[in-house]
Amino acid sequence: MTAGERSTDNGIECAGCPARAQSFCGAIPGRGLEALSRSRQLIQFYRRQTIVCQGAPAVSFFNVVSGIVKLYRSLSDGRTQIIGFCFPGDFFATSETDKYSTTAEAVTFVETCRFPRSRLKRLAHQFPELQTSLMERSFRHAAILEDQLVLLGRMTARERIVRFLLRYGAGPEDTKASAGRHIHLPMTRTDIADFLGLTSETVSRVLTSLARENLITVSVSHSVRLINVELLRRISCK
Amino acid sequence: MTAGERSTDNGIECAGCPARAQSFCGAIPGRGLEALSRSRQLIQFYRRQTIVCQGAPAVSFFNVVSGIVKLYRSLSDGRTQIIGFCFPGDFFATSETDKYSTTAEAVTFVETCRFPRSRLKRLAHQFPELQTSLMERSFRHAAILEDQLVLLGRMTARERIVRFLLRYGAGPEDTKASAGRHIHLPMTRTDIADFLGLTSETVSRVLTSLARENLITVSVSHSVRLINVELLRRISCK
DNA sequence: CGTGATATTGAATTGCATCAAGCTAAGTGG
DNA sequence: CCACTTAGCTTGATGCAATTCAATATCACG
Numbered sequence: 001m002t003a004g005e006r007s008t009d010n011g012i013e014c015a016g017c018p019a020r021a022q023s024f025c026g027a028i029p030g031r032g033l034e035a036l037s038r039s040r041q042l043i044q045f046y047r048r049q050t051i052v053c054q055g056a057p058a059v060s061f062f063n064v065v066s067g068i069v070k071l072y073r074s075l076s077d078g079r080t081q082i083i084g085f086c087f088p089g090d091f092f093a094t095s096e097t098d099k100y101s102t103t104a105e106a107v108t109f110v111e112t113c114r115f116p117r118s119r120l121k122r123l124a125h126q127f128p129e130l131q132t133s134l135m136e137r138s139f140r141h142a143a144i145l146e147d148q149l150v151l152l153g154r155m156t157a158r159e160r161i162v163r164f165l166l167r168y169g170a171g172p173e174d175t176k177a178s179a180g181r182h183i184h185l186p187m188t189r190t191d192i193a194d195f196l197g198l199t200s201e202t203v204s205r206v207l208t209s210l211a212r213e214n215l216i217t218v219s220v221s222h223s224v225r226l227i228n229v230e231l232l233r234r235i236s237c238k
Numbered sequence: 239m240t241a242g243e244r245s246t247d248n249g250i251e252c253a254g255c256p257a258r259a260q261s262f263c264g265a266i267p268g269r270g271l272e273a274l275s276r277s278r279q280l281i282q283f284y285r286r287q288t289i290v291c292q293g294a295p296a297v298s299f300f301n302v303v304s305g306i307v308k309l310y311r312s313l314s315d316g317r318t319q320i321i322g323f324c325f326p327g328d329f330f331a332t333s334e335t336d337k338y339s340t341t342a343e344a345v346t347f348v349e350t351c352r353f354p355r356s357r358l359k360r361l362a363h364q365f366p367e368l369q370t371s372l373m374e375r376s377f378r379h380a381a382i383l384e385d386q387l388v389l390l391g392r393m394t395a396r397e398r399i400v401r402f403l404l405r406y407g408a409g410p411e412d413t414k415a416s417a418g419r420h421i422h423l424p425m426t427r428t429d430i431a432d433f434l435g436l437t438s439e440t441v442s443r444v445l446t447s448l449a450r451e452n453l454i455t456v457s458v459s460h461s462v463r464l465i466n467v468e469l470l471r472r473i474s475c476k
Numbered sequence: 477c478g479t480g481a482t483a484t485t486g487a488a489t490t491g492c493a494t495c496a497a498g499c500t501a502a503g504t505g506g
Numbered sequence: 507c508c509a510c511t512t513a514g515c516t517t518g519a520t521g522c523a524a525t526t527c528a529a530t531a532t533c534a535c536g
Contacts (some may be wrong), residue, residue: 073388075475081391083384096377101384121370131369132359138376139334145383146321146339150311152390153319153435157524189483197391202524204484221483221533237313395492427515437493442516458501459515 013037019065022089025113027133028123036123040113045106051093054103058095060114064088067110068186071102072194082195084144085168085187094120108186152197155237160196161206162236165216169226183224251275257303260327263351265371266361274361278351283344290331292341298352301329305348306424309340310432320433322382323406323425332358346424390435393475398434399444400474403454407464421462 014033020026028036042065045051051062054073062069069086083102086092095101095117124131151160169183185192189200196203207224210216215232217225226232252271258264266274280303283289289300292311300307307324321340324330333339333355362369389398407421423430427438434441445462448454453470455463464470 073384075388075392077475079392081388083387094377096374096381101381121373124369124373125366128363131362131373135359135362135372135376136334138373138380139332142376142379142383143334143339145380145387146311149321149383149386149390150313150319152387153432154313154317188481194391199525200483201485201526205524208484237315426513438515439494439517440492443492446516 014040017065019063019088023063024091024120024130024134024137025063026089027130028127029129032123032127039119040115043112043114045110045112047106047108049106051104051106051110051112052100054101055099058093058098058100058117061091061093061095061117061120062104062112062114063091065111065113068107069104069110069112070107070187070191070195071104073102080194081197082191084148085195107191157196157198157202158206158210159236160198161192161203162210162232164192164196165224165226166229166232166236169224180225180227183226185222185224189221252278255303257301257326261301262329262358262368262372262375263301264327265368266365267367270361270365277357278353281350281352283348283350285344285346287344287348289342289344289348289350290338292338294338296331296333296336296338296355299329299331299333299355299358300342300350300352302326303349303351306345307342307348307350308345308425308429308433309342311340318432319435320429322386323433345429395434395436395440396444396448397474398436399430399441400448400470402430402434403462403464404467404470404474407462418463418465421464423460423462427459 014020014025014037015030017023017025025036040063043062045067051069052058052060064086066088069090069092070082071084071086071092072080072082074080085107086104092104093100093102120134124134151163155163165183168185169181187195189203192198193200193203207216207218211218215226215228215235217227219225252258252263252275253268255261255263263271263274278301281300283305289307290296290298302324304326307328307330309321309324309330310318311321312318323345324342330342331338331340358372362372389401393401403421406423407419425433427441430436431438431441445454445456449456453464453466453473455465457463
């Protein structure tokens with residue numbers, strides 16, 4: 001265990017896990033849960049703490065129980081691109097190679113389950129219902145990455161930021177629903193920029209310009225409220 | 239069958255398929271091949287022909303036997319982003335939703351195997367060795383998409399184009415090896431641009447500038463030769 | 477209340493896009 | 507076999523969105 005991470009007692013059983021419904025392990029039937037509880041370690045990380053490091057030997061993968069994790073890749077000159085944010089129920093550091101391809105860092109305080117890397121394959125082998133669910137998950141994941149390719153390759157700064165706000169702030173597709181609700185964005189402006197292929201200055205500028213046009217309000221920097229969701233959706237295009 | 243596509247007789251058995259070694263079906267053991275042969279249709283497409291259309295009901299998925307397919311998404315105003323090129327052994331149009339999320343179009347004359355969409359899940363269920371291979375494939379695929387995110391989000395036009403040339407023209411990682419070899423690029427400049435998040439003009443300009451610096455030669459527009467692979471690798475960074 | 481980190485705002489710069497010609501190569505039909 | 511057409515490619519001139527550099531402003535936390 002590297003300095004700073006915290007392993008809590010594993011007394012908590014998987015059966016009672018609040019994240020289980022959204023997690024890959026949700027597909028594991030009850031009879032498998034006890035074994036699962038034994039093969040995982042519950043590990044916590046503080047904000048800014050690195051969980052796994054790009055290029056390091058891939059020994060474990062993780063499931064997010066609570067909090068937000070960012071996955072990113074860095075170029076040698078410091079440019080970084082965030083690949084995605086992981087929320088409760090997402091798993092990460094599932095590499096097919098023997099090295100981690102991305103760095104994972106806690107954006108907030110994070111609780112994770114850690115498993116040996118080989119375990120996923122074994123579990124899938126053991127439980128066919130998990131295997132199906134993993135396949136669905138991977139197709140869904142690929143679709144999200146494809147969305148992001150379009151965003152990075154072809155969208156303007158404004159479109160990118162509006163999409164980001166809608167993605168993380170609006171109920172999926174059902175117009176209206178989410179207008180006026182507060183969105184808490186625990187990541188920094190630089191994080192958002194590194195996710196959207198922009199600079200933090202541009203993120204700032206676009207947010208204030210959206211606020212000037214009464215499409216959103218930014219109370220404190222980590223809290224945004226969507227005002228005109230309809231118009232925002234139109235801006236984010238498709 | 240839509241107008242223009244060509245279904246050849248299915249007499250050719252999967253057992254003798256030249257693309258099988260690199261394909262998902264390569265993981266299916268001999269005993270399953272006869273059934274596989276029966277469940278697929280061999281379908282050919284001519285250059286520029288649309289294979290499946292973004293938004294259309296997802297009924298089939300395809301495996302490339304020969305030729306190159308491009309997958310792309312279009313925005314309503316015509317901006318398009320190519321998600322990737324599929325080569326022999328790649329499969330595409332595997333959607334988790336009931337609509338295709340990308341359009342697939344033949345870049346060259348293409349031979350494909352078409353399967354009913356539900357078949358993949360059934361096959362995976364039937365053959366555990368396929369299931370493992372699919373999982374590996376999906377992780378590898380995700381890693382490629384992540385690479386492309388970094389490229390689109392953080393790289394300059396020159397870096398993008400050099401990476402593209404190295405990716406499709408150089409043997410994997412083994413420096414030297416591939417210097418001087420001809421690379422045939424059947425896609426248009428616009429295709430390359432749509433893949434790299436650029437315009438065709440920029441692709442042209444960068445290629446001629448690389449040629450002026452004696453890093454590559456461009457004989458006819460679809461044929462490029464890498465001269466200084468070492469330096470190209472340095473430009474493409476990491 | 478002070479200090480360092482984060483965010484905003486402004487001004488200047490630039491890399492790539494856009495617009496606009498020409499150029500080239502591959503058909504096509506007389 | 508050669509003008510004519512057309513699609514794709516190259517090259518140049520100009521514009522602009524986003525970056526870069528720089529100067530505050532604001533926030534979070536001891």
